[in-house]
Amino acid sequence: MHLGSTFTVSLRALRRNAMRSVLTALGIIIGVAAVIAMVSIGNGAKSMVESQIAALGENVLLIFSGSLTQGGARTGAFGAGTLTVEDADAISHQLTNIIAVSPEVRTGAQVLANGLNWSTQVLGEGADYLGIRQWPLAEGNMFTDSDVRSVGKVCIIGQTIVNQLYPDSSPIGQTLRIRNQPFKVVGVLSAKGLSVQGQDQDDLVIVPYTSAMKRVTKQTMLRSINAQAASADGIATAQNDIVELLRQRHRTTEQTDDFTVRNQEEIAIAATATSKTMTLLLGAIAGVSLIVGGIGIMNIMLVSVTERTREIGIRLAVGAHGSEIQLQFLTEAVVLSAFGGMLGILLGIGTSELLSRVNHWPTLVSPVVVVSAFLGSAGVGVISGFYPARKASLLDPIDALRYE
Amino acid sequence: MPAVVQLEDIHKTYDSGEVQVHAVRGVSLTLNSGDFMAIMGASGSGKSTLMNTLGCLDRPTRGRYLLDGVDVSGLDRNELADLRNEKLGFVFQGFNLLSRTTALENVELPMLYGRQRASGRDLQTRAEHCLQIVGLADRADHFPSQLSGGQQQRVAIARALVNNPQVLLADEPTGNLDSKTAVEVMGVFQKLNDQGITIVMVTHELDIARFCKRNLIMRDGRVVSDITVADRLFADAELQRLRDAEAAAKLTD
Numbered sequence: 105m106h107l108g109s110t111f112t113v114s115l116r117a118l119r120r121n122a123m124r125s126v127l128t129a130l131g132i133i134i135g136v137a138a139v140i141a142m143v144s145i146g147n148g149a150k151s152m153v154e155s156q157i158a159a160l161g162e163n164v165l166l167i168f169s170g171s172l173t174q175g176g177a178r179t180g181a182f183g184a185g186t187l188t189v190e191d192a193d194a195i196s197h198q199l200t201n202i203i204a205v206s207p208e209v210r211t212g213a214q215v216l217a218n219g220l221n222w223s224t225q226v227l228g229e230g231a232d233y234l235g236i237r238q239w240p241l242a243e244g245n246m247f248t249d250s251d252v253r254s255v256g257k258v259c260i261i262g263q264t265i266v267n268q269l270y271p272d273s274s275p276i277g278q279t280l281r282i283r284n285q286p287f288k289v290v291g292v293l294s295a296k297g298l299s300v301q302g303q304d305q306d307d308l309v310i311v312p313y314t315s316a317m318k319r320v321t322k323q324t325m326l327r328s329i330n331a332q333a334a335s336a337d338g339i340a341t342a343q344n345d346i347v348e349l350l351r352q353r354h355r356t357t358e359q360t361d362d363f364t365v366r367n368q369e370e371i372a373i374a375a376t377a378t379s380k381t382m383t384l385l386l387g388a389i390a391g392v393s394l395i396v397g398g399i400g401i402m403n404i405m406l407v408s409v410t411e412r413t414r415e416i417g418i419r420l421a422v423g424a425h426g427s428e429i430q431l432q433f434l435t436e437a438v439v440l441s442a443f444g445g446m447l448g449i450l451l452g453i454g455t456s457e458l459l460s461r462v463n464h465w466p467t468l469v470s471p472v473v474v475v476s477a478f479l480g481s482a483g484v485g486v487i488s489g490f491y492p493a494r495k496a497s498l499l500d501p502i503d504a505l506r507y508e
Numbered sequence: 509m510p511a512v513v514q515l516e517d518i519h520k521t522y523d524s525g526e527v528q529v530h531a532v533r534g535v536s537l538t539l540n541s542g543d544f545m546a547i548m549g550a551s552g553s554g555k556s557t558l559m560n561t562l563g564c565l566d567r568p569t570r571g572r573y574l575l576d577g578v579d580v581s582g583l584d585r586n587e588l589a590d591l592r593n594e595k596l597g598f599v600f601q602g603f604n605l606l607s608r609t610t611a612l613e614n615v616e617l618p619m620l621y622g623r624q625r626a627s628g629r630d631l632q633t634r635a636e637h638c639l640q641i642v643g644l645a646d647r648a649d650h651f652p653s654q655l656s657g658g659q660q661q662r663v664a665i666a667r668a669l670v671n672n673p674q675v676l677l678a679d680e681p682t683g684n685l686d687s688k689t690a691v692e693v694m695g696v697f698q699k700l701n702d703q704g705i706t707i708v709m710v711t712h713e714l715d716i717a718r719f720c721k722r723n724l725i726m727r728d729g730r731v732v733s734d735i736t737v738a739d740r741l742f743a744d745a746e747l748q749r750l751r752d753a754e755a756a757a758k759l760t761d
């Protein structure tokens with residue numbers, strides 16, 4: 105018998121038990137849908153994290169106050185406030201492979217404009233900050249080095265501030281009161297949207313760090329320093345140079361460091377590791393349901409072989425080879441699971457869509473997952489169909505015909 | 509006339525653990541093209557065992573079997589299957605149709621396992637033709653559950669015919685049918701035999717055996733008599749007689 109007939113025979117057999125076929129395939133449908141939906145959620149989260157890491161800027165190094173690795177008397181990151189403006193200047197002037205530096209302070213503050221008020225984050229940064237972060241302005245200009253030197257009362261604001269405080273007209277040139285001190289708005293940042301953690305990244309005001317320290321936070325220490333290496337290859341060297349320089353300046357050793365330097369890649373690895381683990385875990389759980397679906401198919405195929413012993417006997421009597429019987433049952437199992445796989449793919453994509461619409465979860469249906477889920481389900485069909493099919497093919501025609 | 513089937517000293521012993529059952533004990537037999545033979549005998553006399561051997565469903569323990577000149581004993585499982593497909597047609601007591609499968613698809617079944625490729629259209633034409641031969645052209649789309657016993661057996665006969673077999677083998681084909689339906693089925697066999705098909709059937713009903721040309725009687729695995737039927741019955745005449753009798757019964761009511 106050629107393949108076309110085998111296919112016809114298998115389809116006929118499945119059609120004869122349409123209800124059972126659908127129920128059998130249901131295990132695979134749910135398994136595949138679960139795999140696709142889960143992996144899509146995981147991938148969505150991962151790509152979100154990745155785009156956020158990319159949004160950190162290019163070749164960025166972050167220097168935090170406090171040690172993340174120090175044992176014993178542990179001071180949390182940002183806790184100690186050990187970095188100074190002089191540290192930032194030293195990095196900027198002494199290290200040739202660092203092309204830009206922005207000292208950072210930040211605080212929560214109440215801001216006012218047009219009789220409206222809003223509670224937001226105020227960041228004190230250097231003039232190079234947006235360059236380091238690769239964050240373009242939507243309108244206006246970034247404040248300049250001379251604004252920084254002169255402790256200028258200028259600021260740039262995020263989209264959320266625009267929406268909250270300047271609903272009617274362009275904020276450029278208008279006044280924003282930060283803790284009751286007037287700052288002139290010189291630029292508006294382009295919108296970034298929500299972070300993976302659901303934070304509004306556009307809800308901020310950036311002022312020169314000098315102004316922030318003198319006029320807003322009244323602090324003398326920096327929270328962190330953003331630095332930009334000259335090239336991607338130079339990041340590791342630059343990181344070492346910074347560590348060495350700061351150890352000299354702070355008179356610390358590896359054991360007593362009161363600062364932490366992280367490069368973008370390390371941050372990216374740490375951040376994506378979680379979402380990778382999540383994707384893997386979700387995928388694994390969903391994969392288990394695919395296996396359960398496969399066991400369901402094997403079970404039904406075994407029942408089916410027993411139930412259809414007489415049918416097998418008839419087929420053998422009229423000239424079927426054992427291999428043809430085997431192929432028929434194998435094809436039935438594969439058709440069932442592939443059919444289930446296809447419906448599962450649709451259901452999985454639908455579920456992902458629904459989750460991202462209703463729950464605003466980022467989901468990403470990758471073609472690789474869809475294709476491998478389909479191949480996986482077909483593979484499950486082959487594996488779970490093999491034993492029952494083999495059993496059927498080995499039946500003796502007379503015994504099979506006599507089977508009650 | 510050429511011999512279609514030649515059995516030489518066939519033995520079949522079932523070896524089921526402790527007991528050995530010697531079901532067939534030395535049967536020699538020649539069937540010529542156009543033969544129409546009934547095998548008769550008491551239950552357990554070895555009729556079915558002999559039929560299974562003739563049908564290449566089972567191998568004899570001893571002896572030689574030539575089907576259409578080919579020695580069957582040397583063939584493997586698949587070669588036997590091909591032989592069954594091309595040269596033999598089977599009709600069973602219990603009909604053995606695939607349930608929830610139309611009459612037409614049931615008849616197509618042996619063609620699906622044919623070694624040469626046939627188009628779907630060709631399959632259907634041949635199956636329809638065979639259904640027409642057994643008088644069921646209008647029931648092609650019916651499921652077995654929608655057909656009477658006699659009709660189901662005729663579908664089974666159509667299935668047995670579809671690959672133009674040399675020999676049609678039927679083990680108690682009328683065993684599950686009432687007497688009138690049985691005669692109808694015998695009528696189909698007689699018609700096919702007239703067209704040249706060799707038929708071997710098992711029956712334990714004497715009057716059914718009289719529709720055949722030759723009666724073979726078995727006892728304890730041996731052939732005890734092999735006679736040509738002298739006063740042969742013809743289905744057409746018998747059916748007419750039955751109809752007349754029915755009509756008469758109604759008249760006298």
Ligand SMILES: Nc1ncnc2c1ncn2[C@@H]1O[C@H](COP(=O)(O)OP(=O)(O)O)[C@@H](O)[C@H]1O
Binds near residue numbers: 549551553554555556
């Ligand atoms: N598969 C088998 N295993 C063991 N003994 C069998 C088997 N088939 C038939 N027999 C025995 O062989 C003998 C002949 O059986 P069978 O050919 O079916 O007789 P019949 O068809 O004439 O009633 C019986 O005694 C039966 O019990």
Ligand SMILES: [Mg+2]
Binds near residue numbers: 555556557
């Ligand atoms: Mg019998």
